[in-house]
Each structure stands twice: as structure tokens, then as C-alpha cells.
Amino acid sequence: MTTTPDAAPDAEILRLDRQICFSLHAASRAFNGVYRAILKDLGLTYPQYLVMLVLWEHGDLSVKTIGARLRLDSGTLSPLLKRLEALGFVERRRSAEDERSVTVHPTAAGTALRERAALVPRRIAAATGLSLEEIGDLQERLSMLTAKLDGADLDLDPLGSCADPED
Amino acid sequence: MTTTPDAAPDAEILRLDRQICFSLHAASRAFNGVYRAILKDLGLTYPQYLVMLVLWEHGDLSVKTIGARLRLDSGTLSPLLKRLEALGFVERRRSAEDERSVTVHPTAAGTALRERAALVPRRIAAATGLSLEEIGDLQERLSMLTAKLDGADLDLDPLGSCADPED
DNA sequence: AGCTATTGAGTTGTGCACAATTTAATTGTG
DNA sequence: CACAATTAAATTGTGCACAACTCAATAGCT
Numbered sequence: 248m249t250t251t252p253d254a255a256p257d258a259e260i261l262r263l264d265r266q267i268c269f270s271l272h273a274a275s276r277a278f279n280g281v282y283r284a285i286l287k288d289l290g291l292t293y294p295q296y297l298v299m300l301v302l303w304e305h306g307d308l309s310v311k312t313i314g315a316r317l318r319l320d321s322g323t324l325s326p327l328l329k330r331l332e333a334l335g336f337v338e339r340r341r342s343a344e345d346e347r348s349v350t351v352h353p354t355a356a357g358t359a360l361r362e363r364a365a366l367v368p369r370r371i372a373a374a375t376g377l378s379l380e381e382i383g384d385l386q387e388r389l390s391m392l393t394a395k396l397d398g399a400d401l402d403l404d405p406l407g408s409c410a411d412p413e414d
Numbered sequence: 415m416t417t418t419p420d421a422a423p424d425a426e427i428l429r430l431d432r433q434i435c436f437s438l439h440a441a442s443r444a445f446n447g448v449y450r451a452i453l454k455d456l457g458l459t460y461p462q463y464l465v466m467l468v469l470w471e472h473g474d475l476s477v478k479t480i481g482a483r484l485r486l487d488s489g490t491l492s493p494l495l496k497r498l499e500a501l502g503f504v505e506r507r508r509s510a511e512d513e514r515s516v517t518v519h520p521t522a523a524g525t526a527l528r529e530r531a532a533l534v535p536r537r538i539a540a541a542t543g544l545s546l547e548e549i550g551d552l553q554e555r556l557s558m559l560t561a562k563l564d565g566a567d568l569d570l571d572p573l574g575s576c577a578d579p580e581d
Numbered sequence: 582a583g584c585t586a587t588t589g590a591g592t593t594g595t596g597c598a599c600a601a602t603t604t605a606a607t608t609g610t611g
Numbered sequence: 612c613a614c615a616a617t618t619a620a621a622t623t624g625t626g627c628a629c630a631a632c633t634c635a636a637t638a639g640c641t
Contacts, residue, residue: 267552321621327597345566347618479588488591512588512636514637515590516589
């Protein structure tokens with residue numbers, strides 16, 4: 248009841264957007280919640296677990312490299328890594344060659360954690376009720392979507408050129 | 415190289431988990447980023463937009479009802495609604511019948527915002543490069559997944575019964 | 582009526598995300 | 612060599628998510 252002659256009415260489109268927004272938001276939080284519950288045993292949060300995963304996979308890494316892999320900036324990583332250090336799972340050391348860089352490496356406790364973490368994926372799979380294939384499929388879709396979103400030039404349409412095309 | 419004889423080795427499973435974790439996390443953040451950029455024009459954050467969407471759709475709602483619809487608790491909503499009120503988009507008023515309840519209703523400015531918000535979904539669709547159908551499909555998958563995750567009894571397996579089935 | 586239990590918002594504290602800024606180290610260039 | 616530009620972390624400030632708790636109002640029960 249706003250304008251819009253032939254196309255879907257605004258109210259309809261906004262309703263759809265609400266569904267999409269909400270689904271994404273809710274799914275993200277639901278996953279976070281499941282990981283939180285499962286990771287509580289390990290004493291890790293979800294982002295901390297992500298950091299440990301890349302460290303287990305690649306060994307010592309600089310803050311910059313971790314950030315590049317997880318697409319997290321220092322504003323997020325610096326305090327997170329301090330907490331991981333306080334928990335005794337990693338150590339941070341200024342690099343000798345380049346004093347700007349900080350190298351993060353897992354401690355013995357951090358490495359030991361990997362054994363227990365091996366159980367996490369199975370529990371996640373059980374919680375989702377999805378097969379590994381289905382999970383892989385979802386993951387692929389999400390990756391493609393993320394790539395598009397990250398690459399999207401939002402300046403295409405600064406709310407002006409696209410403004411009221413039907414008005 | 416940890417244990418695991420016939421099944422996928424732990425390292426492999428953890429690598430897969432890293433991919434899934436990361437994809438979800440990254441997708442969620444990428445979407446958030448796109449919405450953030452688009453909503454900046456309206457002066458809203460992504461969760462604030464979600465709240466306005468349900469208010470536009472249903473009119474005045476109690477904090478409790480908004481929370482039920484968006485699955486957000488008062489710890490998140492109370493400060494968020496205060497900010498929306500400070501922005502002049504909603505008003506909060508203690509209900510007369512039940513003094514515990516607070517009713518939130520859009521102001522004139524909040525209602526006016528709806529017109530401008532009508533452009534948001536199209537811009538999102540453009541950024542994703544997906545058709546409305548594809549978006550709908552993704553949304554449906556995510557909703558089902560969320561339902562499963564929210565309903566999942568994580569106590570099934572408190573990291574003990576499932577522990578080292580192959581060890 | 583009187584008392585307990587429950588309910589709806591709000592508050593507090595922790596952690597993450599992100600923008601913007603700061604600091605120190607390094608690189609590049611004249 | 613000196614100086615400007617760049618780079619890597621860290622810091623600051625805002626907002627969201629969630630757990631745990633408080634507080635006042637209501638509902639339910641005897």
C-alpha cells in the first residue's frame with residue numbers, strides 16, 4: 248500500500264527480506280550456540296576454536312597470517328590471542344627478524360587439546376542431523392556466496408541510481 | 415598422525431571442520447557487512463533493521479513478542495531498543511494492563527523509514543548475485559538447519575559416550 | 582487475604598566484530 | 612644517510628550475543 252504498480256509490493260518484499268535476514272542471523276547464532284555448548288568442554292569459544300584449528304593445521308603463524316586466513320583483523324585477534332595465551336594454549340613472541348610481527352605458537356597444552364577436539368566435528372554433525380556430504384554442499388554454497396559478497400561493489404548503487412525505479 | 419585406523423584421520427576431519435566452521439562464520443560476517451554498508455544510509459544496524467522489520471509488519475509489539483519472533487533475549491533487546499528510541503524511530507511505553515510489559519511502537523520517523531527501506535532487499539539481491547528463488551532456497555535450508563540445531567539435544571553425548579569410538 | 586512462584590524488563594560482565602586511531606618497526610626513495 | 616610512506620599489532624569506542632542476576636508486577640494457591 249505504498250506505491251509499486253506491477254512488481255511485488257514493497258510490503259511483500261520487506262516481508263521476504265525479513266525472512267532472509269532472520270534466517271541467516273538465526274542460523275549463524277544457532278550454529279554458534281551448538282559450537283559453544285560443545286566447545287565448553289574444551290574451554291574454548293567458537294572463534295578461539297577457529298584460531299586453534301589453523302594453528303593445529305599450520306603450526307606457528309604470525310597474527311597477520313591468522314588474520315588473513317580467518318579474515319579477522321587485529322582488533323579482534325589481539326585480545327582473543329591474549330585470552331588464548333592466558334588459558335595456556337598458545338604463546339606469543341615478537342619475531343626476531345621483524346620486530347613488528349608477532350608469532351603465535353601452540354603450547355604443549357594447546358597441542359594436547361587437539362586430541363580432544365577430534366571429537367567435536369562428529370558431535371556437530373550429529374547436532375545438525377546432516378551427512379558429511381550435505382554439510383560439504385552447504386559449506387560450498389556458503390563459500391561461493393561469501394566470495395560474492397566480499398567482492399561485491401556496493402558503490403554500484405549508492406541508493407540513488409536504484410532509487411524508486413517504479414515510482 | 416594421531417590415532418584412527420580405518421576411518422578418516424583426525425587431522426582430515428579437523429581440516430573439514432575448519433572449512434565448515436570458517437565458511438559459516440565468514441558467510442555470516444560477509445552478509446552482516448553487506449547489510450551494514452547498505453543500512454548505513456538508513457542509520458540502522460543489522461539487528462536494529464530486523465527489529466524495525468517486525469514492527470513494520472506487525473505494528474506495536476511488546477519486548478517479549480519481539481524477542482520471541484527474533485529469538486533475542488532482553489539482554490540484547492533492552493539496550494538495542496533504547497538506541498532505536500534515542501534515534502527517534504520507536505517509543506517504549508509501559509503497558510497499562512501489565513506494568514511488567516513494555517510496548518514498542520514505531521514513531522512517525524520510524525514509519526517513514528519504511529519507504530526508504532523498501533530499496534534494501536533489491537540491493538542485497540544485487541550484492542549476492544542470486545535470484546530471489548535462489549535466495550529463497552538458501553533461506554529455507556538455513557531455516558531447517560536452524561530448527562534442527564535449536565532442537566538438538568546436546569546432552570546426547572557429553573563428550574564421553576562418543577569418546578574415542580575407534581581407539 | 583497472604584504467600585510463594587513465575588514472568589517481563591533491565592542490568593552486569595565477558596567475548597566477538599569492526600571502524601578508527603596509535604605506535605613502533607621497516608621499507609623505499611632522494 | 613635522512614625522511615616519508617608503509618606495515619604489523621595493539622588500543623579505543625560502539626554495538627551485538629549471551630549467561631547470570633536483580634527487581635517489580637502478576638498469577639496461583641491455600
